[in-house]
Amino acid sequence: MTSAPQRGGRTARTAPPRIRLVDVAREAGLSKTTVSAALNGTGRLSPAVREKARETARRMGYRPNATARQLRTGRARLIGYVVGEFAGNPWTYLESPYFAQLTSATAASALRNGYALVMLPAGSLHSEWADLPLEAVVVADPVDHRVVDDLLAARIPVVSDGSVDGRPGAHWVDVDAEEAAHGTLEHLAAQGARRTALVMSGSTTRFHREVLTAYRDWCAARGCTPRVTVTDEAGNGPAVRAVESALTAAERPDALFVVEEMSPPLVLDAARRHGYDVPGDLLVVCVSEDDTAEHTEPPISTLSLQPREIAEAGIELLVAALENGEEEPSARLVATRLLVRESSRRPSRGAAAASPQAECTSVPPT
Amino acid sequence: MTSAPQRGGRTARTAPPRIRLVDVAREAGLSKTTVSAALNGTGRLSPAVREKARETARRMGYRPNATARQLRTGRARLIGYVVGEFAGNPWTYLESPYFAQLTSATAASALRNGYALVMLPAGSLHSEWADLPLEAVVVADPVDHRVVDDLLAARIPVVSDGSVDGRPGAHWVDVDAEEAAHGTLEHLAAQGARRTALVMSGSTTRFHREVLTAYRDWCAARGCTPRVTVTDEAGNGPAVRAVESALTAAERPDALFVVEEMSPPLVLDAARRHGYDVPGDLLVVCVSEDDTAEHTEPPISTLSLQPREIAEAGIELLVAALENGEEEPSARLVATRLLVRESSRRPSRGAAAASPQAECTSVPPT
DNA sequence: CTGTTAGCGCATTCAC
DNA sequence: GTGAATGCGCTAACAG
Numbered sequence: 103m104t105s106a107p108q109r110g111g112r113t114a115r116t117a118p119p120r121i122r123l124v125d126v127a128r129e130a131g132l133s134k135t136t137v138s139a140a141l142n143g144t145g146r147l148s149p150a151v152r153e154k155a156r157e158t159a160r161r162m163g164y165r166p167n168a169t170a171r172q173l174r175t176g177r178a179r180l181i182g183y184v185v186g187e188f189a190g191n192p193w194t195y196l197e198s199p200y201f202a203q204l205t206s207a208t209a210a211s212a213l214r215n216g217y218a219l220v221m222l223p224a225g226s227l228h229s230e231w232a233d234l235p236l237e238a239v240v241v242a243d244p245v246d247h248r249v250v251d252d253l254l255a256a257r258i259p260v261v262s263d264g265s266v267d268g269r270p271g272a273h274w275v276d277v278d279a280e281e282a283a284h285g286t287l288e289h290l291a292a293q294g295a296r297r298t299a300l301v302m303s304g305s306t307t308r309f310h311r312e313v314l315t316a317y318r319d320w321c322a323a324r325g326c327t328p329r330v331t332v333t334d335e336a337g338n339g340p341a342v343r344a345v346e347s348a349l350t351a352a353e354r355p356d357a358l359f360v361v362e363e364m365s366p367p368l369v370l371d372a373a374r375r376h377g378y379d380v381p382g383d384l385l386v387v388c389v390s391e392d393d394t395a396e397h398t399e400p401p402i403s404t405l406s407l408q409p410r411e412i413a414e415a416g417i418e419l420l421v422a423a424l425e426n427g428e429e430e431p432s433a434r435l436v437a438t439r440l441l442v443r444e445s446s447r448r449p450s451r452g453a454a455a456a457s458p459q460a461e462c463t464s465v466p467p468t
Numbered sequence: 469m470t471s472a473p474q475r476g477g478r479t480a481r482t483a484p485p486r487i488r489l490v491d492v493a494r495e496a497g498l499s500k501t502t503v504s505a506a507l508n509g510t511g512r513l514s515p516a517v518r519e520k521a522r523e524t525a526r527r528m529g530y531r532p533n534a535t536a537r538q539l540r541t542g543r544a545r546l547i548g549y550v551v552g553e554f555a556g557n558p559w560t561y562l563e564s565p566y567f568a569q570l571t572s573a574t575a576a577s578a579l580r581n582g583y584a585l586v587m588l589p590a591g592s593l594h595s596e597w598a599d600l601p602l603e604a605v606v607v608a609d610p611v612d613h614r615v616v617d618d619l620l621a622a623r624i625p626v627v628s629d630g631s632v633d634g635r636p637g638a639h640w641v642d643v644d645a646e647e648a649a650h651g652t653l654e655h656l657a658a659q660g661a662r663r664t665a666l667v668m669s670g671s672t673t674r675f676h677r678e679v680l681t682a683y684r685d686w687c688a689a690r691g692c693t694p695r696v697t698v699t700d701e702a703g704n705g706p707a708v709r710a711v712e713s714a715l716t717a718a719e720r721p722d723a724l725f726v727v728e729e730m731s732p733p734l735v736l737d738a739a740r741r742h743g744y745d746v747p748g749d750l751l752v753v754c755v756s757e758d759d760t761a762e763h764t765e766p767p768i769s770t771l772s773l774q775p776r777e778i779a780e781a782g783i784e785l786l787v788a789a790l791e792n793g794e795e796e797p798s799a800r801l802v803a804t805r806l807l808v809r810e811s812s813r814r815p816s817r818g819a820a821a822a823s824p825q826a827e828c829t830s831v832p833p834t
Numbered sequence: 835c836t837g838t839t840a841g842c843g844c845a846t847t848c849a850c
Numbered sequence: 851g852t853g854a855a856t857g858c859g860c861t862a863a864c865a866g
Contacts, residue, residue, distance in 0.1 A: 120623075122859060133837045138861060145862095146835065165622055168601035169538045170859035173842050178535055179599070180586075196568045197759075206562045209587040218600055220546075221575040221585045233545070234584055235534035256531055257486075338763045365760040367733035375765060393563075394731040397704045399741060488843060499853045504845060511846095514851070536843035539858050837866075842859105850853080 121164045130158040141166070178235035181212050181420065184222045184249060185242045198363040199391040200409050201242065207413035208240055215421045228252040238420045241266075243307060259423045261416040265308045267433065273419040275434045277407050279312035282438035286359055286387055286405055287320050289440060293448040295357035295385050299329035299348045303362040305336065309407070313361050329355060338364050342372055349376045349384075357385040357446070364388070366395040366402045370445070386445040400444035411436045487530045496524035507532070544601035547578050547786065550588045550615060551608045564729045565757040566775050567608065573779035574606055581787045594618040604786045607632075609673060625789045627782040631674045633799065639785040641800045643773050645675045648804035649682035652725055652753055652771055655806060657690075659814040661723035661751050665695035665714045669728040671702065675773075679727050695721060704730050708738055715742045715750075723751040723812070730754070732761040732768045736811070752811040766810035777802045 127137045132155055139145030140155035147155075158164075172178045185205065186195050195201040209219040222231055222239070227249065239253050241262040247269075253260045254271045264276035290298050300317050303310055314330065321328040331348040333340045341364035348355060349372065360369055366388045370380060378384040380400060387403045388395065395402040415434045422432070493503045498521055505511035506521035513521075524530075538544045551571065552561050561567040575585040588597055588605070593614065605619050607628040613635075619626045620637045630642035656664050666683050669676055680696065687694040697714040699706045707730035714721060715738065726735055732754045736746060744750040746766060753769045754761065761768040781800045788798070 123861095124859080134860080135838080135862080136836060139836095142861085148835070151836085163621075165598065167539075167859050168599045169535060169544055170842090171599060171861080172535045172601070173533075173539050173844090173858090174860045174862085176842070183587075194572065196562070196572045197565055199563055202562045202568050205587075206560065210589070213589055218597060219587045221549075221571075221587065223576070223579055231584060232531065233534045233537060235538070255529075338760055342763050365731065365733060365758075365763075367731060367737065368760055368763055371733065371765060392731075394704055394734055397708050397731075397734055399737060489845095490843080500844080501846080501853060502851090505852095508845080512851070517851085533843050536858095537845080539842090539860090540844045540846090542858070835866105837864105839864080840862095842861095844858090845856105847856085848854090850851100 120167075121162050123164070123166070126155070126159045126162055126164045129162060130155055172235065178237060179217045180234065180236050181217045181219055181417075182222045182231070182234065182236040182239035183208055183219045183242070184224050184239060184244075186224045186245050195243075199393075200363060200407060203391050204242055204409035204413050207410040208242075208417060211414045211417035215417060217417075217421070224249065228256055228258070232256075237424055240416055240420070245306075259420060261420050263308060264433075269431070271429075271431060273416075273423060273431045273433065275412050275415040275419065275436060277309065277412065277438050278435050279309045279438075280316045282405060282407075282440075283313045283316035284320060285438075285440055287317065289442065290357045290359065290385055290387065290446060291324075293357075293381075293385055293446060297326070297329065297353065297355045298357040298359055298385075299331065299351070299355035301331045301341075301344050301348050301358060301360045301362055302333070303336065303341075304332045304334055310361060317359075329353075333362060336363075338368060342368050345369055345372045346376065349373060349378065356383060358387070360386070360388040360390075362389065364390075366390055366392055366404065367398050370398050370402065380445050381447060382449055385448070387440070395441075395443070398445075403443045403446035404441050406439045406441060408436050408439055486533075487528050489530070489532070492521070492525045492528055492530045495528060496521055538601065544603060545583045546600065546602050547583045547585055547783075548588045548597070548600065548602040548605035549574055549585045549608070550590050550605060550610075552590045552611050561609075565759075566729060566773060569757050570608060570775035570779050573776040574608075574783060577780045577783035581783060583783075583787070590615065594622055594624070598622075603790055606782055606786070611672075625786060627786050629674060630799075635797070637795075637797060639782075639789060639797045639799065641778050641781040641785065641802060643675065643778065643802050643804050645678035646682045648771055648773075648806075649679045650686060651804075651806055653683065653686050655808065656723045656725065656751055656753065656812060659723075659747075659751055659812060662692070663695065663719065663721045664723040664725055664751075665697065665717070665721035667697045667707075667710050667714050667724060667726045667728055668699070669702065669707075670698045670700060676727060683725075695719075699728060702729075704734060708734050711735055711738045712742065715739060715744065722749060724753070726752070726754040726756075728755065730756075732756055732758055732770065733764050736764050736768065746811050747813060748815055751814070753806070761807075761809070764811075769809045769812035770807050772805045772807060774802050774805055 123134050123137055127134045130137065136147065136151060137155045140147055140152040141159060185201060196205060212219045220234060236258060238259040241250055241260055244250055244262055244265065250260055250262055250266055250272060254269060259271060261273040261275060264274050266272040266274050287298060302314060318328050329351060331344045333344040341362050348358065369386060369388060373380050373384055380386055387405060390404045391406055391409060395404045415436060419432050419434065489500050489503055493500045496503065502513065502517060503521045506513055506518040507525060551567060562571060578585045586600060602624060604625040607616055607626055610616055610628055610631065616626055616628055616632055616638060620635060625637060627639040627641060630640050632638040632640050653664060668680060684694050695717060697710045699710040707728050714724065735752060735754060739746050739750055746752055753771060755771045755773065757772055757775060761770045781802060785798050785800065
């Protein structure tokens with residue numbers, strides 16, 4: 103005999119044991135097989151029988167046991183989602199619009215493909231949630247790669263960002279950082295900027311590193327001196343101070359490229375406090391997904407990292423790997439999108455400059 | 469014979485079949501039972517045998533099958549999380565700091581209790597994700613209650629907000645809206661406000677309704693006329709317009725209580741555009757979890773709805789229901805927290821007014 | 835067209 | 851101290 107966690111569950115007393123397939127079958131005077139086939143729409147059954155089975159199941163309040171079905175079919179249709187933690191606080195990153203959008207889009211894409219997304223804490227190793235039947239895992243922006251390696255060792259398909267390139271079994275999706283930086287700097291230059299300063303997060307993300315390199319190269323190519331301010335910490339507070347520090351440099355910048363998750367209105371406030379007129383004597387572009395940028399006065403140009411595209415591509419890769427048995431790691435580069443608004447448009451020397459509607463321009467792919 | 473989804477899964481070709489318990493047992497020259505006991509630390513085994521089993525398992529790269537374990541133990545340790553959608557776009561709410569914090573805190577609390585959180589789309593009925601072995605579901609801010617009813621009909625424990633009160637099996641956690649409104653209005657009055665205007669989301673959340681009622685009552689009790697502006701739509705754009713509309717009323721308000729998810733800096737910007745000095749001739753308090761409020765000039769007072777506390781309480785209730793077999797729905801009221809900053813402090817008529825550190829005051833419980 | 839049967843992989847009682 | 855047998859609930863071969 104088995105100890106069978108007293109059928110149906112939790113409470114020993116009140117809870118009526120959960121209806122099983124066999125109960126329905128007995129009640130309907132049919133066999134398990136028939137009822138199963140009727141409910142799943144498989145097999146060739148007479149309409150009458152099928153209806154009888156369905157009706158009985160409905161009447162008895164039958165709900166199939168998901169776990170048993172999973173065991174039988176060998177598929178759990180569960181995808182894990184790991185997002186970095188900050189200051190020991192799991193999922194703090196969710197509060198940034200970028201990660202919020204990445205997360206919701208990942209969940210939505212997964213669901214569209216028939217998978218559910220499970221939220222997992224970064225920092226912990228795979229072994230800590232090893233009793234979840236995950237078929238694959240999305241690791242957003244891995245700070246250290248032990249999680250990824252741990253997962254790969256367990257032969258669980260992983261999709262992450264470009265930093266996992268080269269690891270067998272690791273798929274990745276990333277944005278084209280160099281193109282993004284180049285496009286933005288060109289845009290600012292075209293609008294008359296001659297002293298574009300870069301305000302950067304101190305984090306070691308691949309994206310940030312690549313933007314920094316691209317900026318330096320760009321400056322070198324044009325023979326201008328790089329002006330870089332790096333924040334010492336994450337958060338709006340340090341970011342504001344970094345912006346202020348950039349704005350009070352000996353040689354005042356005439357454009358600001360903010361590559362840091364910070365609230366766009368705060369950039370504008372800082373500029374005002376230091377006597378800048380935007381876009382009169384300071385052009386501004388922020389890397390941000392925050393829609394407040396549209397509602398400031400003037401509206402702020404942003405460079406979108408396209409989290410929704412990234413999410414979608416990531417899930418696509420994973421699903422392909424899962425369902426077509428792809429073993430080869432695949433990779434995808436997503437183009438960023440520069441949304442040009444008033445903050446980075448040279449004040450019109452003439453009438454209303456460009457088309458009044460055109461508030462948005464894409465960085466063309468290479 | 470059975471079709472047993474060709475053991476180990478995905479690829480027919482390359483993928484080596486996954487190692488099972490029985491494989492380890494055979495390899496180690498032991499029985500399944502012994503290996504199982506060794507790995508789970510149960511039973512009384514000789515250290516030598518235990519170590520041998522463990523070593524073999526490690527060497528062979530054995531990973532227990534989570535689904536089989538779930539079926540056997542009858543527990544999946546999975547909690548669903550449903551968050552409202554906006555404009556047909558699932559999880560858009562995640563972008564608000566309130567929901568971002570609620571979500572991350574829910575996931576964290578669940579994990580701390582040994583459960584993983586599964587992201588579910590609102591709008592869809594339970595039947596659409598019925599193949600997930602969910603033990604319970606958190607329904608954040610349900611717009612329509614069909615999801616909740618559907619879940620309850622399936623006898624799945626649910627925790628939600630106060631609007632589900634009275635439904636058998638539905639637990640709830642909510643914030644004390646009336647106390648919050650009262651406390652804030654009193655605070656503003658104490659700082660000299662005589663014409664406090666309310667800017668409100670048009671959504672039909674219980675919280676919003678209750679704040680509105682409390683505001684009206686408060687006005688009635690003090691014999692002043694209510695000034696309410698309701699936004700027609702969600703989002704920062706409509707919210708800014710609502711604030712502007714409140715600010716340009718015939719009789720200009722001397723305080724603003726913004727009960728709407730909007731970016732605090734935008735409120736300040738709007739006030740400035742309309743010639744207000746904050747806090748000189750306009751005191752401002754926003755209901756918000758957004759930390760940008762601390763970094764404006766002046767910093768903005770906020771009323772926090774304490775999403776982290778709410779999340780924690782919700783998971784606690786669910787876990788209690790799951791593990792102690794609680795059938796009776798439980799409920800919990802969480803106190804809000806008023807963080808008083810410069811935007812709602814009457815400019816000091818004397819030296820630096822209160823203690824310079826005291827930027828935060830709690831609304832005392834009733 | 836329907837019912838009988840055999841596992842999916844694991845944990846667990848019960849004899850040895 | 852160890853191993854053989856049993857069943858969690860379901861699906862899919864197979865035989866009737």
